[in-house]
Amino acid sequence: MIADVDQCASGPCKGHNSVCSDLIGGYRCDCPIGYNGDGDNYCYDGHPCPDEQNVCSKNAICGYNFIQQRLECSCNKGYVGDGLSCVDVNECAAEKDYDCHPNAECVNTEGSYFCSCKPGYKGDGEYECKEIKACDSSPCRGRNAVCGETDGAGFTCSCPTGFHGDGVNSCNDGVSCPNGTNVCSKDATCQYNTERGPHCVCKQGYIGDGITCKSIKTSKLDLKPTPKQQRPMSSHHKRKITYTSSHVITIDQ
Ligand SMILES: [Ca+2]
Numbered sequence: 286m287i288a289d290v291d292q293c294a295s296g297p298c299k300g301h302n303s304v305c306s307d308l309i310g311g312y313r314c315d316c317p318i319g320y321n322g323d324g325d326n327y328c329y330d331g332h333p334c335p336d337e338q339n340v341c342s343k344n345a346i347c348g349y350n351f352i353q354q355r356l357e358c359s360c361n362k363g364y365v366g367d368g369l370s371c372v373d374v375n376e377c378a379a380e381k382d383y384d385c386h387p388n389a390e391c392v393n394t395e396g397s398y399f400c401s402c403k404p405g406y407k408g409d410g411e412y413e414c415k416e417i418k419a420c421d422s423s424p425c426r427g428r429n430a431v432c433g434e435t436d437g438a439g440f441t442c443s444c445p446t447g448f449h450g451d452g453v454n455s456c457n458d459g460v461s462c463p464n465g466t467n468v469c470s471k472d473a474t475c476q477y478n479t480e481r482g483p484h485c486v487c488k489q490g491y492i493g494d495g496i497t498c499k500s501i502k503t504s505k506l507d508l509k510p511t512p513k514q515q516r517p518m519s520s521h522h523k524r525k526i527t528y529t530s531s532h533v534i535t536i537d538q
Pocket residue numbers: 363373374375376393394395396397398
């Protein structure tokens with residue numbers, strides 16, 4: 286006579302709360318009264334997959350299969366396995382498994398992947414990866430400056446016709462200061478602000494556009510003679526009239 290071995294001694298029933306019954310030549314796993322499940326792997330008390338009974342992989346979801354009347358672990362999207370163990374899918378291994386722009390590379394991540402534009406291109410990697418051009422970063426900072434692409438991802442900065450400057454930092458309509466060609470009048474100073482860029486400003490006592498400045502005194506053509514000089518002038522006589530500005534203007538009568 287052969288003695289029967291207790292098949293339950295090794296704890297073959299993996300279901301939480303499951304009960305092992307030793308049989309002749311085998312064993313059986315059941316869920317206790319009030320519990321549902323297959324007994325082998327799952328027994329739940331009416332609430333599918335409560336935390337203490339969830340034996341699924343952390344990368345799986347637990348749900349009750351009402352057709353088979355048992356709990357099931359299903360790997361999350363991006364993972365493969367039996368639900369108890371789920372491993373990342375390397376989507377980048379097969380071209381059919383990822384959808385990246387032709388100018389992008391697939392980068393595998395845990396549970397997913399992303400597309401990264403290849404060096405020299407920019408975009409979201411999925412729908413757009415356009416070539417990066419040297420002028421994209423607006424390297425020509427001069428007001429009115431024009432950026433031009435050159436071979437080898439280089440660029441040049443220039444000023445439009447009629448403008449002067451190095452193109453990199455300034456382009457202006459005739460004025461460049463302080464180190465460029467200063468076209469300001471000798472009676473003006475070259476000044477800079479963000480609104481106008483470099484520009485000439487006539488010194489105090491002068492008026493004009495800065496490139497040409499006239500003395501305010503000599504430009505005051507409406508100056509009135511002093512009262513004592515307002516007497517009648519004899520005809521056919523060249524006279525001198527002294528203005529309050531002390532400038533002397535000769536008038537032919
Ligand atoms: Ca992945």
